[in-house]
Amino acid sequence: MNYSLLYVEDDIALTSATKKYFSERGYEVFLSDHAEEALSIYQRNHPDIILLDITIHGKLSGYYVLNTIRREDMETPIIILSSNTDKDEVIKGLKAGADDYIRKNCHLDELYVRVEKCLMFRSDPDRVYTVTPLTSIYSATHSLIVSGETFKLSLREYRLLFYLYCHKNEIVSRDIVCEKVGIGYHTDSFASMLSQALATLRGDLRKDPNIVIISIRREGLLMKVRESE
Numbered sequence: 001m002n003y004s005l006l007y008v009e010d011d012i013a014l015t016s017a018t019k020k021y022f023s024e025r026g027y028e029v030f031l032s033d034h035a036e037e038a039l040s041i042y043q044r045n046h047p048d049i050i051l052l053d054i055t056i057h058g059k060l061s062g063y064y065v066l067n068t069i070r071r072e073d074m075e076t077p078i079i080i081l082s083s084n085t086d087k088d089e090v091i092k093g094l095k096a097g098a099d100d101y102i103r104k105n106c107h108l109d110e111l112y113v114r115v116e117k118c119l120m121f122r123s124d125p126d127r128v129y130t131v132t133p134l135t136s137i138y139s140a141t142h143s144l145i146v147s148g149e150t151f152k153l154s155l156r157e158y159r160l161l162f163y164l165y166c167h168k169n170e171i172v173s174r175d176i177v178c179e180k181v182g183i184g185y186h187t188d189s190f191a192s193m194l195s196q197a198l199a200t201l202r203g204d205l206r207k208d209p210n211i212v213i214i215s216i217r218r219e220g221l222l223m224k225v226r227e228s229e
Contacts, residue, residue: 002028003119004030004048005115006041006049007029008033014105033056053080063096079102079114090193094192098154100155135147146208151204156181157197159181160177164223198215210225211224
C-alpha cells in the first residue's frame with residue numbers, strides 16, 4: 001500500500017532529503033513551509049501522516065496547524081520534529097495531540113520506522129476487545145469505553161494500552177514496550193512520553209476497579225486484570 005505524507009518544515013535541505021528518502025520508498029510527499037499552506041494541502045489531499053516542525057515561516061506556528069487539525073481529525077497521525085526536545089516542550093506537544101515527538105535531524109531510517117509504526121496501527125481491523133465487563137477497546141476508532149464513558153486515545157496511548165492488554169497479568173519490560181509501541185527509548189524525552197501516556201490511561205481506567213496498570217521498579221509494566229467470576 002502506498003501512503004501519502006505531508007512534511008511541514010522551512011529548512012529546504014531537510015525537506016529535500018526527507019522527500020527523496022520517502023519517495024524512494026513509495027510515499028507521495030507534500031511539502032509546505034508555513035501554516036496556511038500546510039492546512040490547505042491537508043484539506044485537499046488528506047495525507048495519511050503529517051510530519052510537523054513547530055517553528056516555521058509566517059506568523060502562525062506549527063501548533064496552529066496541530067490544533068486546527070485536531071479540532072476535526074483525531075485519526076491522522078502527527079509527528080512533531082523539533083530541535084527543542086526540552087521535557088516541558090515535549091509534554092506540551094503531546095498534550096496538544098501529537099502522536100510522537102522526535103528530535104529534528106534524527107536519522108531518516110529512525111524516522112521511517114516511527115512513521116511506519118504509526119501507519120501500521122492506523123490500519124487495524126474494526127474489532128472490539130472486551131477487557132472486563134466494564135471496559136472495552138475499540139480498535140477502529142482508537143477509543144476506550146469504561147463504565148459507559150468513551151475516551152478518545154492518541155495513537156501512542158492506543159498502542160500502549162493494546163500492547164499491555166495483549167500481555168495482561170504479565171510483566172513486560174520497558175525496553176520491549178517502547179520497541180512495540182514506538183516510543184523513543186533512546187531519546188531524552190522518553191520518560192516524559194511514557195509517563196504522560198500512562199497517566200492518561202490510568203485516569204481513563206480509574207472507574208474500573210478490575211484493572212490497574214502498575215510500574216514495577218527495575219522490571220517494567222504490568223496491566224493487572226481481575227477476571228470476572
